[in-house]
Amino acid sequence: MDQNATPLPRGFRVAGVHCGIKQRSDALDLSLVLAEREVVAAGVYTQNRVVAAPVAWDRDITPSDRVRAVLINSGNANACTGERGATDTAAMAAETARAIGASAEQVLILSTGIIGEYLPMEAIRAGIPMAVAEAASDEPSLLQAARAIMTTDRVPKVSHRSFPVGDRSVQLTGIAKGAGMIGPRMATMLAVIMTDAALTPQAAQRFLCSAVERSFNCISVEGHTSTNDTVLLLASGEIPLDSGAQARFADELEELAIDLAKRIPADGEGATHLITIQVQGAPDERAARQVARTIADSPLVKTAITGGDPNWGRIVSAAGYAGVPFPPDRLRLSVNGVALFAKGVPLEFDAAALSQSMRRAFDVRIELELGMGEASCTFWTSDLTHEYITINAEYHT
């Protein structure tokens, strides 16, 4: 789909502007999601002990049925900024509320960027009325909003789904950002998902938590959990759902969340491969995810994929230190569909052909059977390249 033509659910308007947090004058750095009336909002947040000021603000508000706007800045995380950080977040909410005729507690705030610096509040104060004006205009600006939340992302991340309810169509539209400092014990980086379905705050929270478990909690880039990770679900309530439609909504929300989440490691800093890790035969989903995450976060596994090297011992040994007890002689491992290890012994395979298939495609698939139960997990990560080192060691803060 042409991302510029992605439809917004009824009841929402969006904008993305440059206010001056980022230095380049063409760099968008302030996004606004505006609800025409009060909407339901649910949130899932980072599990880091050190949380940014906006996360603390939003956690106090959600779930809610009175939210009017989400203001998002990039270029500065407003994390590790103490009392002044909290005051700045409250001021962002108050200014936005004043511009749209709401109260501060109806405005959610998201920030992403450098940790440990104070926000340039003058720039943000100037940007808020610009964003409100743009949201009121008739220009389609979803892609602008998605761009204005980017940091080291190379591409904006937008996803859309819809399904019929009676003679109407429920829309789900989401935007996300994230490329580095992506670790899995958390919600995600930033994502905002809008829908015109009618949900209670409790139902919205429940659907969101469930969708996040199998999407944003199943991705990593380098495994470093951020202080600012947030996923929001906003529901404008235009279309009532019966229980069948609610179940369909939950499925569609999970699909949309997975689609958005996968785009983060696919755009991982320096990534040359998107690695899909499917762990099966686990005693429970948590164990499956723990094994998948440990494989995903091993720099030795990542660099083997980078180099197109079918060095499967790195994968098996990573599974072995995941903290999940399993009988090693029941493991079965394949990469890109080629069986490499089973029943405790190496299998014969065409290493040159497998290496070529790993090098040729952006997608690499690792499948590991634990031989213990019925639970499974699909996890997505990026490989580790020279470009990752360049981005994180050579570009200075």
Added chain:
Amino acid sequence: MDQNATPLPRGFRVAGVHCGIKQRSDALDLSLVLAEREVVAAGVYTQNRVVAAPVAWDRDITPSDRVRAVLINSGNANACTGERGATDTAAMAAETARAIGASAEQVLILSTGIIGEYLPMEAIRAGIPMAVAEAASDEPSLLQAARAIMTTDRVPKVSHRSFPVGDRSVQLTGIAKGAGMIGPRMATMLAVIMTDAALTPQAAQRFLCSAVERSFNCISVEGHTSTNDTVLLLASGEIPLDSGAQARFADELEELAIDLAKRIPADGEGATHLITIQVQGAPDERAARQVARTIADSPLVKTAITGGDPNWGRIVSAAGYAGVPFPPDRLRLSVNGVALFAKGVPLEFDAAALSQSMRRAFDVRIELELGMGEASCTFWTSDLTHEYITINAEYHT
């Protein structure tokens, strides 16, 4: 100390030879530690669920008071090799035992190198008598033995300590290897520590476990726990220890283990910095280590050090996802002695001067106070560089 002149404890001989596991004809690949009489042996092994055949063999034997030799090959880990791997390990022990007039159960086996390939047993069978002959010669060969266990190591790792007991001197001499696949939930890569002190098997095991906790369990390179990690302590029993001398022995053993362990991240694949992470004010040592390890294994922290970038938000946020509950407003962080963050807010500092101090020296010191208790941990890791990527993505198996 001239490593070639490092003394061996009484009762031990060592050798390092080339038998042909590694292809280059000058690459040493087989080490032998020979005890002149039966000695006490204790071992600490990897916690990986997938363990190599030699680890399974040694675990069955130690602690023991009847060990006669340790045979170590590099270039092949003999891991994920099933029944045939176990048979090969038993054959290595039997051949060595035959050459020295002992039984197979008196020979410990260590292997390190590629996972998932069968050992070239013909080469090893030819190498064993060569190693036995060299150990019997009068040439000092500790450095040869340390070289013959190297894989991607750039330097051999030898450490020695001694202390007086009456009019005699207790010697402790250790060798170690390791540069990659170094993760902290384990014993280490390979290390063998010899002493001429008299210890029971139980005391040797207790002293070794305790020393490993603060040395080999406090290092990482990329956090990937190997299938083969092993630390052995061999005691030839020449010098009896009273309880005061036993306490001194435990201290000296810990110091020696720390010295050997630090050499592993200092020689970490591609490392340009040795990073020492001191976590203080923790409720217990385990929590302190968990925070230190999480900081150590963050690719974002590592690359910041690589680039000489005092981007302290990466350190604080890594502490935050370590899984240890702490009050963020009591954190105090310094790097190379410069205070950066305290009481929840950023401190003013001279970023250019700190960056220069980080770039200039091989050693970088991170100190983090948690403000909760009295426990602490010192942890050592390497930085993450282009050279690490080159070693692990571009050199193929």
